[in-house]
Amino acid sequence: MQRVVIAGVGLIGGSFALALRKAGFRGRIVGVSSERTLQEALRLGVIDEGASLQDACADADLVYLAGPIHTILDTLPRLDALVKPGALVTDAGSTKARICKAGCSLRRAQFLGGHPMAGKEARGVGSAEAGLFRGRPYLLTPLDASQMETAAAREFVEWIGRIGAEARVMAPETHDRVVALSSHLPQLLSTTLASTLGGHENRDEIAGAAGPGLVDSTRLAMSAWEIWRDILETNEEAIIEALDLFAAQWAGLRKDLKNGQMEEKFRAGAEFAESLRKRS
Amino acid sequence: MQRVVIAGVGLIGGSFALALRKAGFRGRIVGVSSERTLQEALRLGVIDEGASLQDACADADLVYLAGPIHTILDTLPRLDALVKPGALVTDAGSTKARICKAGCSLRRAQFLGGHPMAGKEARGVGSAEAGLFRGRPYLLTPLDASQMETAAAREFVEWIGRIGAEARVMAPETHDRVVALSSHLPQLLSTTLASTLGGHENRDEIAGAAGPGLVDSTRLAMSAWEIWRDILETNEEAIIEALDLFAAQWAGLRKDLKNGQMEEKFRAGAEFAESLRKRS
Numbered sequence: 001m002q003r004v005v006i007a008g009v010g011l012i013g014g015s016f017a018l019a020l021r022k023a024g025f026r027g028r029i030v031g032v033s034s035e036r037t038l039q040e041a042l043r044l045g046v047i048d049e050g051a052s053l054q055d056a057c058a059d060a061d062l063v064y065l066a067g068p069i070h071t072i073l074d075t076l077p078r079l080d081a082l083v084k085p086g087a088l089v090t091d092a093g094s095t096k097a098r099i100c101k102a103g104c105s106l107r108r109a110q111f112l113g114g115h116p117m118a119g120k121e122a123r124g125v126g127s128a129e130a131g132l133f134r135g136r137p138y139l140l141t142p143l144d145a146s147q148m149e150t151a152a153a154r155e156f157v158e159w160i161g162r163i164g165a166e167a168r169v170m171a172p173e174t175h176d177r178v179v180a181l182s183s184h185l186p187q188l189l190s191t192t193l194a195s196t197l198g199g200h201e202n203r204d205e206i207a208g209a210a211g212p213g214l215v216d217s218t219r220l221a222m223s224a225w226e227i228w229r230d231i232l233e234t235n236e237e238a239i240i241e242a243l244d245l246f247a248a249q250w251a252g253l254r255k256d257l258k259n260g261q262m263e264e265k266f267r268a269g270a271e272f273a274e275s276l277r278k279r280s
Numbered sequence: 281m282q283r284v285v286i287a288g289v290g291l292i293g294g295s296f297a298l299a300l301r302k303a304g305f306r307g308r309i310v311g312v313s314s315e316r317t318l319q320e321a322l323r324l325g326v327i328d329e330g331a332s333l334q335d336a337c338a339d340a341d342l343v344y345l346a347g348p349i350h351t352i353l354d355t356l357p358r359l360d361a362l363v364k365p366g367a368l369v370t371d372a373g374s375t376k377a378r379i380c381k382a383g384c385s386l387r388r389a390q391f392l393g394g395h396p397m398a399g400k401e402a403r404g405v406g407s408a409e410a411g412l413f414r415g416r417p418y419l420l421t422p423l424d425a426s427q428m429e430t431a432a433a434r435e436f437v438e439w440i441g442r443i444g445a446e447a448r449v450m451a452p453e454t455h456d457r458v459v460a461l462s463s464h465l466p467q468l469l470s471t472t473l474a475s476t477l478g479g480h481e482n483r484d485e486i487a488g489a490a491g492p493g494l495v496d497s498t499r500l501a502m503s504a505w506e507i508w509r510d511i512l513e514t515n516e517e518a519i520i521e522a523l524d525l526f527a528a529q530w531a532g533l534r535k536d537l538k539n540g541q542m543e544e545k546f547r548a549g550a551e552f553a554e555s556l557r558k559r560s
């Protein structure tokens with residue numbers, strides 16, 4: 001691939017551009033974003049040039065949609081008229097079923113949904129870094145297995161490996177159920193914990209007694225609402241399932257506490273937590 | 281104060297000894313622990329000598345009980361016969377009502393419950409560090425305000441300030457309700473999240489998709505069961521209250537999600553999470 005378009009040059013889009021370059025990509029990287037973001041991305045050397053979506057896509061081999069989910073959903077139906085045959089369009093949105101459905105509108109180019117499991121608290125292109133994806137899973141969500149076998153898809157998967165990420169293939173609906181548990185559930189637990197304590201009559205005493213555990217447990221609660229609004233809207237069913245599963249487990253824990261039988265929960269929790277750390 | 285006894289030379293007891301020394305304490309620090317721990321503590325320069333509880337306490341000005349809660353509860357009734365009049369006995373146990381009640385058995389010496397809000401993943405005297413309490417709250421739980429006014433209590437509070445911690449006074453029952461929310465609730469959320477995902481049929485996919493948020497959210501789930509067994513046993517009522525409060529808030533969040541009204545929860549959660557960071 002020779003020409004890559006990053007639509008939405010924020011933390012993820014900017015990091016992908018930097019990662020590509022660091023991994024040896026010698027083609028042109030074109031950014032599509034607000035004028036202000038493009039100026040910053042140019043100044044930081046993240047992109048080679050800025051352009052409108054139409055101008056950027058005309059000759060692109062890869063179009064990487066890294067904006068908010070609703071922007072991706074708005075952009076996809078417009079792309080087929082803009083891209084060249086054989087190009088690959090992919091995205092980095094946090095939910096996949098709705099996006100992959102919208103991606104079906106592409107006929108001339110191929111759409112392949114993606115979701116890099118990377119991020120950090122700071123946002124924007126100023127926080128982008130070439131190593132953001134290193135050692136992190138990069139989920140790909142084809143509608144059927146044959147979509148992984150095109151030349152464009154194979155080349156994209158190769159670049160994912162070169163930037164240090166681990167490509168994993170998953171159906172879009174499976175992806176959405178899995179991230180409802182692995183990502184959306186932890187987010188909502190942190191938000192509920194922080195909003196519960198913040199609204200408690202003993203709020204000041206609670207904050208005064210905060211140890212490192214509470215500080216860590218409320219980190220996700222500082223996540224940006226604008227991002228989560230889109231995630232919640234596009235994955236409601238799987239999230240409701242995850243909420244109900246947690247509620248049932250929470251009721252079970254209450255019973256175990258009353259019966260003095262909590263040890264097994266601690267053992268199972270520690271085992272899973274440790275297994276996560278062995279992987280990464 | 282000239283002679284300090286640390287009963288239970290682990291992470292907290294060892295760190296308190298190192299912190300005292302670094303803050304300019306020139307008296308003698310005597311450790312009471314297993315033979316193996318005493319040898320390590322001596323080798324690391326954490327204590328000046330090891331002794332039996334009886335020998336150590338005879339001439340002590342401060343007895344600092346830093347073992348597990350059940351050890352503190354077992355030790356307190358034996359102390360009155362061992363300490364000299366005017367000595368201060370304190371502890372670092374994570375729950376306070378039961379311990380402070382047991383402390384009432386002291387007649388010759390004064391008991392003042394305490395709880396430093398400090399810690400880290402690693403345990404044992406080998407992990408002790410002089411800076412562990414720096415910038416952290418140090419809760420003190422007198423049964424009535426006059427207990428803060430004795431000469432021994434005033435001197436102890438001065439040392440808490442010198443080691444960089446912030447002394448805060450709270451009734452034992454208030455303490456237990458507050459930490460049920462600030463510490464025990466986050467612990468049980470992390471344990472339940474990790475045990476739920478660990479037992480899920482999609483466990484492998486969930487672990488494969490784990491981002492930094494899930495890793496952070498399951499850190500507390502690796503806490504030692506032996507410590508939590510004692511905490512859960514000695515603070516059951518307040519913990520059950522905290523569990524029920526969270527369950528009600530969780531049900532409210534589900535309703536808000538269905539009604540597309542989640543923004544306020546995110547706003548309130550972010551506000552509290554940020555307020556915690558401004559304090560520390």
